[in-house]
Amino acid sequence: MDIAFRSGTGADERVDALIVPIPAGDHGQSDASRLHDLDARLSGRLIELADDAGFSGKAGSTLTVPTLGLMPARRLILVGVGDADRLTAASFARSYGAAALAARDAGARSIAIELPRTTTLPASTLVDAAATGVQRALYEFTTYRGATRQGARPNVERAAIFGDGIDPTVGEAAMRRASAVVGGLFLARNLVNEPASVLTPERMAETAANVAESAGLTIDILDESALAALGVNAMLAVGMGSSHKPRLIRLRYSPNNPAEADARVVGLVGKCITFDTGGYSIKTYEGMLEMKGDMAGGAAVLGVMSALQALDCPVPVEATICAAENMISGESFRPGDIITPLNGVTIEVLSTDAEGRLVLADGLVDTARRGATELIDLATLTGAAVVALGEGTTALFSSEDDLAAHLIAASKDAGERMWRMPLTEELKEKIKGDVGDVKNSGGRAGGAITAALFLQHFSEGLPWAHLDIAGSARFPKNGPEGPKGASGVGVQTLIDYLVPPGM
Numbered sequence: 001m002d003i004a005f006r007s008g009t010g011a012d013e014r015v016d017a018l019i020v021p022i023p024a025g026d027h028g029q030s031d032a033s034r035l036h037d038l039d040a041r042l043s044g045r046l047i048e049l050a051d052d053a054g055f056s057g058k059a060g061s062t063l064t065v066p067t068l069g070l071m072p073a074r075r076l077i078l079v080g081v082g083d084a085d086r087l088t089a090a091s092f093a094r095s096y097g098a099a100a101l102a103a104r105d106a107g108a109r110s111i112a113i114e115l116p117r118t119t120t121l122p123a124s125t126l127v128d129a130a131a132t133g134v135q136r137a138l139y140e141f142t143t144y145r146g147a148t149r150q151g152a153r154p155n156v157e158r159a160a161i162f163g164d165g166i167d168p169t170v171g172e173a174a175m176r177r178a179s180a181v182v183g184g185l186f187l188a189r190n191l192v193n194e195p196a197s198v199l200t201p202e203r204m205a206e207t208a209a210n211v212a213e214s215a216g217l218t219i220d221i222l223d224e225s226a227l228a229a230l231g232v233n234a235m236l237a238v239g240m241g242s243s244h245k246p247r248l249i250r251l252r253y254s255p256n257n258p259a260e261a262d263a264r265v266v267g268l269v270g271k272c273i274t275f276d277t278g279g280y281s282i283k284t285y286e287g288m289l290e291m292k293g294d295m296a297g298g299a300a301v302l303g304v305m306s307a308l309q310a311l312d313c314p315v316p317v318e319a320t321i322c323a324a325e326n327m328i329s330g331e332s333f334r335p336g337d338i339i340t341p342l343n344g345v346t347i348e349v350l351s352t353d354a355e356g357r358l359v360l361a362d363g364l365v366d367t368a369r370r371g372a373t374e375l376i377d378l379a380t381l382t383g384a385a386v387v388a389l390g391e392g393t394t395a396l397f398s399s400e401d402d403l404a405a406h407l408i409a410a411s412k413d414a415g416e417r418m419w420r421m422p423l424t425e426e427l428k429e430k431i432k433g434d435v436g437d438v439k440n441s442g443g444r445a446g447g448a449i450t451a452a453l454f455l456q457h458f459s460e461g462l463p464w465a466h467l468d469i470a471g472s473a474r475f476p477k478n479g480p481e482g483p484k485g486a487s488g489v490g491v492q493t494l495i496d497y498l499v500p501p502g503m
């Protein structure tokens, strides 16, 4: 989609749909109300129509009105943005997503988008949130649409955001930020939506190499023999049963203009199981259905890395994607096996289906050894996290209150729901090994917590945060943030964490 910022008002644009924000409780009575102006242009019938339809300006509600030739735009889409003085970037982006979907449902290919006149949010935030909200809502995964779906419903092709009274340099800078974030988000969604027959560990590595080339990153890909030489044994064990062997993908972003001479290096680690059958601790039919998405952590890490240069991120980032496929064959690892990962903490395999924590064990240690001063991992790690928090919420675990607070603040800006869970000391004994140091499964009770406690053995004493995205990596249905399928969760939060908006 072609999207641009323009100064001035969109009211006289010859487009298929003009999107106009309306605050809650605005019934067009005041002269300052946009509803009031538009009512005058639509023969004094708009306010009555909006009232009849029960449109109240509630955040995310929309009303599509044909303009019957009275305005250059073919239709007007009113979008509620809620309480004017409680507007947040996240709610605003979501409302604009709903408006974009209403435009597409009406068959619009070109849209003009107005921004609210008075608000407590800075202009750059409004433009950024509108551009992000509209684009992410209209995302589609079209790669495998066959003949029967062709021409079903056209998508919006052209959008212009009109910032009346907004300095064009401010508007354009916000558009550039939105476009980098959306690029990373769509990269992550596309990778997660790809079938596992296509997105193998080696294909993930190739994709990362292409991203590194175009996004100014350095990359180092370790294949099976390099992993064996280095002793990355947990990743090797997980990937042993597949003919698509594991790849450890190392990416580095170095800023052109480092913030200070401080030695901070952020480490990002992504679980990238391109398919999770469970291995010999095999999953059920139902349990296996969505397991092509078990690489969402790795995809999010790549999405974030793809955007850092364009955003002029001030901090260096060391990223690791642990790519492997968890399959069954005569070569597969088994329950009862003992694995010695990079840092020598021996692991007793109870379940071959608790494979994510195994690849992350090696990934965390490798990232620490490459100089990270803090570690953040993303993983579709446990069904227990989905049971605990439901779909759409990421479980956050952290050794450090400060790091947790920063990530939660970033997630609020980004509009990605996140909830902190405890690293309960008393549960540590559940994963204490019988013959090895640590077991890879602590049983059903507190399953998301014991998984996190397992990972902590491999955080090398660094400040560490773990994001269990098992419940949030997919949208279970179509919505204003995007269609059913991959959500790209983590990309927006981590970018906001690394490059705070308004910097």
Ligand code: BES
Binding pocket: 276, 278, 294, 351, 353, 354, 355, 356, 380, 381, 382, 383, 384, 386, 440, 441, 442, 443, 447, 470, 471
């Ligand atoms: N990839 C799954 C977790 C998962 C479940 C992700 C549902 C998305 C939706 C993970 O590898 C897994 O199988 N975890 C096991 C761990 C158990 C064996 C200790 C689980 O959660 O059941």
Ligand code: MN
Binding pocket: 276, 278, 352, 353, 354, 355, 356
């Ligand atoms: Mn598993």
Ligand code: ZN
Binding pocket: 273, 276, 294, 353, 355, 356, 380, 381
């Ligand atoms: Zn898994």
